[in-house]
Amino acid sequence: MNLRLLQHRAGDGTRSVIAATSAGAAFVPGIDSVRTLASKAIAASTDLATTIAACGVGASVDIAAELAAGRLLAPIDHADPAHLIMSGTGLTHLGSAEGRDKMHRDAAASDTQTDSMRMFLEGVEGGKPAAGAIGQQPEWFFKGDGSGLVGPGEPLVSPAFAQDGSEEPELAGIYLIGPDGTPFRLGLCLANEFSDHVTERHNYLWLAHSKLRRAALGPELLVGPPPQHIDGSSRIRRDGAVLWEKPFLSGEANMSHTIANLEAHHFKYDLFRRPGDVHVHFFGTATLSFADGVTTQEGDIFEIEAAPFTLPLRNPLARAAAASVAVKAL
Structure with a gap:
């Protein structure tokens, strides 16, 4: 069970x-x-x-x-949000390079193989090493801390300066660092690794900016060995109707990296083995409405579901009010 x-x-x-x-x-x-x-x-x-x-x-x-009734929270959190670290990897799923490569090739207007495709192919070749070995390192990004973690039903608020707010349906690994610095995987969650793809498309070096957004976790933390195959569905509802819908696949059978390899390249840094910290690490996706030309708008509802999770992850899209920030010299 x-x-x-x-x-x-x-x-x-x-x-x-x-x-x-x-x-x-x-x-x-x-x-x-x-x-x-x-x-x-x-x-x-x-x-x-x-x-x-x-x-x-x-x-x-x-x-x-x-x-x-709105009484379920995100299945992990920390009393001090600064001690919950959100991060992730990209180009980890078979097929995940297609949309990214097209985005960056169009932007470069070049026939040269993009860095995205090179990284994806390196992952296909070396992302699943033998047990106990370390394989090719994946793309990695910082997502934020616990202040950006959103639970089921809560809005995914896009900053006023954002150019896009779009879903990324995937799995997230949940970890707690033990007293001696050992990372313990508690399980997996359904996740929406919400991103700004217009900003990313403008220049791949802006990927870091595009990822500094909120992210949502489904209500259930699945304990035990990660499933080899997960077959889910991602959709966007607008004004009560389905605007866009597409299946998504995850699990190692559909990935170019093993989860162990992704974990090894995240937790190899001493910074990420600080006792007591919680980590939410997103494993990537190959399915994006943005790649199909969808432009989201406030009020859209993102909906992600997949067995063996029994409850869906639903979050409305909202936009923050503009805020001015002034730096003062002391």
Whole structure:
């Protein structure tokens, strides 16, 4: 049975963790966050399922009803948002280079192979090394900290200066760094790695700017070995109707890198092994509405769903008010 963890906040603000399987869902007694649960498992040198079993079984709960009521949070967070790091990798999925290569080739108006295609092909050749070996490093980007993490149903707010706000349906790995600096993978989430593709298309060196945006996680954290194949659907709704819809694939069977290789190249940096930190690491996608010529607008609703996750990720698009920033000399 697929174990999924959810974070819940009651009407009075009380937080809880829900453990869900195909047999049903129930609150985990005495646990107020997934981070707390994971810390207990690390301290006891055991796993999440064993730690949950030791806590006993609380009241049963209908997770679909709780999602509809707006009581489910992102399945991971940190009391200090500065200690939650969001990052990601691109060009990691078979087919992911096509849209990116076209974007940058059109911008360069050149027949020369783009850096995007070169990086993708290097990943295809060396992104799945033998077990225990380190393969080709992927594209990597910084996404932000916990202040930009958005839960299910919450708006993805695009900055006033942004030129685009578009979805990226994918998986995200969730990690907690143990007291000795060991990264522990807690599981995977459905994710919308929201980006500004117009800014990126203008100049690939602006990719770093285009990624400094909010990102959303689906309500469920899938515990256990990552599925080899995930077949999902990504759509945009506008004024109640489906504007765009397309299937997306993920899991290692559909990737040019192994998850272990992506993890190795992220956590090889001492900076990312700081005890107590949480990491949300996005694994990339090959499916974008932007590549199909879609221009999003405020009020659009992004919707992503995929088994074995049982609940969808839905987030409306909003735009922030313009703000002026003045730097003062001291």
